[in-house]
Amino acid sequence: MEGRYADVIIDISHEKVDKVFQYCIPEELREKIRIGTPVNIPFGRGNALRKGYVVGLSDEAQWEESKIKSIISIVEKGVSIESELIELAAWIKEYYGSTMISALKTVTPVKEKVKRRKVESDGPAEGIISNENLIKEYSGVTLNQEQQNIVNDFVNDYDQGIRGKYLLHGITGSGKTEVYIELVKEVVKRGKQAIVLIPEIALTVQTVARFEAVFKNRISIINSRLSKGEKYEEFARARKGETDLIIGPRSALFTPFINLGLIIIDEEHDNAYKSETTPKYHARETALKRASLSDAAVVLGSATPSVMSYNMAERGEYKLWKLNERALGQLADVSIVDLREELKAGNRSIISRELYTRMNEAFTAGEQVMLFINRRGFNSFVSCRSCGKVIKCPKCDVALALHSGNKLICHYCGHQESMPKNCPSCGSNLIGGYGTGTEKVEAAVKSLFPGIRTLRMDKDTTGTKNAHADIISAFRNHKADCLIGTQMIVKGHDFENVTVVGAILADLGLFDNDYESAERTFDLLTQAAGRAGRREKPGYVVIQTYQPEHYAVECSKSQDYEEFYQNEMAYRRILHFPPASHMLGLLITSKDEELADRVAADVAVKVKEALEGTKGAVITGPSPAYIGKINENYRRVIYAREEKYDKLMDVIAETDKFFRETYQDTDCELQFDMDPINII
The missing domain is CATH 3.40.50.300 (P-loop containing nucleotide triphosphate hydrolases)
Structure with missing residues (x-):
């Protein structure tokens, strides 16, 4: 994308990253500048020469043209990990419908003073060293033939320059972690670095123990209990090349490795990989984008792959690896x-x-x-203890939620009905939330x-x-x-x-x-x-x-x-749920209930206009969100289901433009959630 003007940010790692500045792009630089490009700019009243990063491009001036300063030059040899992460932030902004500032805050660690933790000479920071018995247990593991075949396939691809996308489907206890360790060893041998994502802090000790037995003090650990400063410190180590491997939850995906060669997402099906705050990015899709920018491979692993990922493997988008035998013991x-x-x-x-x-x-x-x-x-759904019947929405085939006042509500289409006194199926009075x-x-x-x-x-x-x-x-x-x-x-x-x-x-x-x-x-x-x-x-x-x-x-x-x-995909196809179709959730919130209802109604009209003439599109709402009011904010939701992803991106662009032009200055917010994994 080219443009006449560039939005430039000065310090992307400052805690108060909340402002961009517009600069004019000289004609001779327009074909060279893109999002993420580092540039030299005049800044402030004294026009001091500063380095900044381009975070947006446009043809529209936000100020009087005479007052807009020009970019002086592109920073020589300036393509850096910061540039890559800014480009990733721009993708997050577009794909998940957030602001650029919000996306930047997600991908860049914040500088903050930190009380330095004691670091042992033979391992990561104190409190992270894992159980010694585990380290001994996993230090001398020999791969079985199934595991070795996968490692050989990966190495063969990697040495041919293929940075593949792989789905490792291994039954419980089949030794997926041992495969991960060998894959990381292979990329580290080649001068590369690796990120291993895990979904739960509860798994950290066990996972770190297995990796630490091999990589010693070349590991960094990220978890949700680290302060911003501590996380920045670990990221700084990675940027300096002081570590080969970082292990952590979804935020570890943004580790500023300069030579990233591999991203592994363990238990890739887990919902913890989807952010619950804006931008509502999913680590799986974001990892694939980061890998494409870094020339890295991606391995997704699970005993129960997400339907989304398995569908991608079925379509040939991922190479499917299988581990069918337990490494130790037998299935229960x-x-x-x-x-x-x-x-x-x-x-x-x-x-x-x-x-x-x-x-x-x-x-x-x-x-x-x-x-x-x-x-x-x-206690959120209603069922009969006598026959097992669950009260479902007649339109959406999901369980109706029990709300106060004995109301049963569907949070996809807004259908409501009263709580029955007896089971509609068998007549028993043993019916209720349990x-x-x-x-x-x-x-x-x-x-x-x-x-x-x-x-x-x-x-x-x-x-x-x-x-x-x-x-x-x-x-x-x-x-x-x-x-x-x-x-x-x-x-x-x-x-x-x-x-x-x-x-x-x-x-x-x-x-x-x-x-x-x-x-x-x-x-x-x-x-x-x-x-x-x-x-x-x-x-x-x-x-x-x-x-x-x-x-x-x-x-x-x-x-x-x-x-x-096969059963689940049949259900998803019938009702146009992902991955059979894409789904976009639009959440409207306001402390003024009447305003929330009015904005939701207007946004719903724009959604219908954007999808007008699109065969197979399904639009539901507006209706109250799963939780209709949080912290005095009324919440209304609209869902749009459509097979073509680009059509829903058009919905985001058109409704966002309409909202900003019409309701920007009101007490109301509009948020987007692409392919939500939970009801909004």
């Missing part, structure tokens, strides 16, 4: 317990008879148990098994700095017999003495009022099943559910991803 035996039958048999405990038997056997043998409950859907929590499960375990030592891992018990690591370490060292927790306990952990895993209420996540609820349920149940039987001892998994016939539950029993994928 999985049984499904129908809680409707438990109720008929008179068992009103949240622990089924079969799960009780398995737990008792494990405790007697000195083995350990994990009990998992997905609290995400706690759920349980980790504390209730812990109390039941202690009541049924007096003397058994328990640990609980949820938001209430992990609020302090090292709580995740402390709980995991205590359980690994058998200081407890039973670990009870939410979804954070089932992702990637490797406990050799765990032989029984129980999913207390699989249904709690199955009807989360959005189109990805079945996918998340299958992921979590399959991941949970993967925690048992990871060494010599056989494993047993008990899934307790009111919906035993649902394909997400049935497929998790056999860990049959292919069958689940």
